[in-house]
Amino acid sequence: MDELDMLLEELALNSASTQTTPDEVYSGLTRKENKTATSNVYSDLPAPVAAPVSPDSPTKELESILEDLLGLGQEDPASSTTPPSLTQKQSVKKKTERKEEEAGGSGITAASPTKASNTTSKTDTIDDLLGGLSSDLEKLGVRTAAKGHCASCNKCIVGKMITALGKVWHPEHFVCAVCKMELSTAGFFEREGRPYCHKDYHQLFSPRCAYCKGPILQNILTALDQTWHPEHFFCTHCGCLFGPEGFLERDGKPYCCTDFYQLFAPKCSGCGESVRENYLTAANGTWHPECFVCADCLKPFTDGCFMEMDGRPLCTVDFHSRQGTLCGGCGEPITGRCISAMERKFHPEHFVCAFCLRQLSQGIFKEQKGKPYCSTCFNKLFV
Numbered sequence: 001m002d003e004l005d006m007l008l009e010e011l012a013l014n015s016a017s018t019q020t021t022p023d024e025v026y027s028g029l030t031r032k033e034n035k036t037a038t039s040n041v042y043s044d045l046p047a048p049v050a051a052p053v054s055p056d057s058p059t060k061e062l063e064s065i066l067e068d069l070l071g072l073g074q075e076d077p078a079s080s081t082t083p084p085s086l087t088q089k090q091s092v093k094k095k096t097e098r099k100e101e102e103a104g105g106s107g108i109t110a111a112s113p114t115k116a117s118n119t120t121s122k123t124d125t126i127d128d129l130l131g132g133l134s135s136d137l138e139k140l141g142v143r144t145a146a147k148g149h150c151a152s153c154n155k156c157i158v159g160k161m162i163t164a165l166g167k168v169w170h171p172e173h174f175v176c177a178v179c180k181m182e183l184s185t186a187g188f189f190e191r192e193g194r195p196y197c198h199k200d201y202h203q204l205f206s207p208r209c210a211y212c213k214g215p216i217l218q219n220i221l222t223a224l225d226q227t228w229h230p231e232h233f234f235c236t237h238c239g240c241l242f243g244p245e246g247f248l249e250r251d252g253k254p255y256c257c258t259d260f261y262q263l264f265a266p267k268c269s270g271c272g273e274s275v276r277e278n279y280l281t282a283a284n285g286t287w288h289p290e291c292f293v294c295a296d297c298l299k300p301f302t303d304g305c306f307m308e309m310d311g312r313p314l315c316t317v318d319f320h321s322r323q324g325t326l327c328g329g330c331g332e333p334i335t336g337r338c339i340s341a342m343e344r345k346f347h348p349e350h351f352v353c354a355f356c357l358r359q360l361s362q363g364i365f366k367e368q369k370g371k372p373y374c375s376t377c378f379n380k381l382f383v
Contacts, residue, residue, distance in 0.1 A: 150168065150170045152175075153170065164183075165195065174195065175195075176188070177200075183195055188201075189205075191204075191205060202215040209232055210224075211229070211232035211233070212229065223247075223254065224249060224252060235254065236254060240256060250263075261276050268286060268287055269286060270291030271288065280292050295314055296315075297315060297317075307319035309322060317333060324345065325338070326345070327347045328341075328350075329351065330350050339363070341365070341372065353365070354368075354371035354372060355373055356376075366378040
């Protein structure tokens with residue numbers, strides 16, 4: 001602009017002067033001859049000049065508003081020499097001039113404000129400029145209707161927006177209720193009408209694992225009135241995961257079947273192994289049915305009767321055998337009267353002569369090689 005002003009001043013001075021020296025005429029002719037030698041057919045035409053832009057055109061107003069916005073964005077309150085109210089006055093003045101132009105046809109003159117309030121914030125000034133920009137854009141045919149009010153800041157939404165939870169939001173205002181992270185490009189969870197990011201939602205509301213106390217994000221296992229990660233529900237004793245056989249509980253803790261029976265089940269008095277299912281209680285002990293047999297002959301008690309000696313079950317025969325109460329004649333147990341002879345016991349009816357088989361009822365007999373004989377037979381055979 002300074003160079004253009006200087007050129008205009010020189011032209012004005014040249015046109016005003018009427019006297020020229022001979023040297024100037026000669027030099028002018030020389031320049032004219034040289035110029036004629038090198039000129040083309042368009043040399044006499046004036047240079048093209050850009051058409052001036054009307055100050056009232058929408059383009060001019062739009063450029064003016066954009067310049068004001070840029071000036072507000074670059075303004076440094078500490079170093080600026082122009083008071084903040086000056087910018088506002090300029091904005092108000094421009095808006096007043098536009099109102100006067102619009103009202104000129106009807107003969108109504110809008111009164112301009114005499115003084116702007118010093119307490120108006122920069123945000124209000126920007127809002128005024130944006131309002132004027134929207135008005136000018138609508139004059140140019142650009143639609144700038146608001147899309148609703150942001151559920152966070154309650155201001156109109158003109159540009160991009162997000163629809164969530166039955167409301168509309170500015171993208172930068174749709175954030176996690178805890179950490180304030182933007183959720184416009186990430187998934188979210190809803191709780192009581194408030195949005196949460198994945199991490200905070202699980203941290204606050206997901207069920208907790210009874211073992212690690214951490215939140216359960218995916219698969220959940222419920223047992224013993226608690227929730228668990230599937231990989232954290234294992235045997236308390238051996239640490240192995242439970243198979244198809246399931247688990248058994250003791251004092252609120254889970255155990256696999258093997259460890260549970262090994263630790264807590266009664267032991268069989270016959271084989272020493274854990275008793276899991278059917279069992280018998282006898283002789284002050286617990287038994288597998290197949291392990292409850294005579295301790296001497298290992299035969300089962302078919303009649304259900306057994307005798308006990310030293311904590312061990314015995315059949316009747318083995319019990320009397322140990323007691324020495326088996327009949328020396330028939331080999332059966334003696335449960336009533338008996339005769340003791342030759343370090344053995346006999347049923348009275350089974351104590352007979354080994355030769356004639358007559359009962360030795362009077363108790364008189366003679367012994368030969370561990371056998372009893374009556375006197376008559378003994379004399380015949382051995383005397």
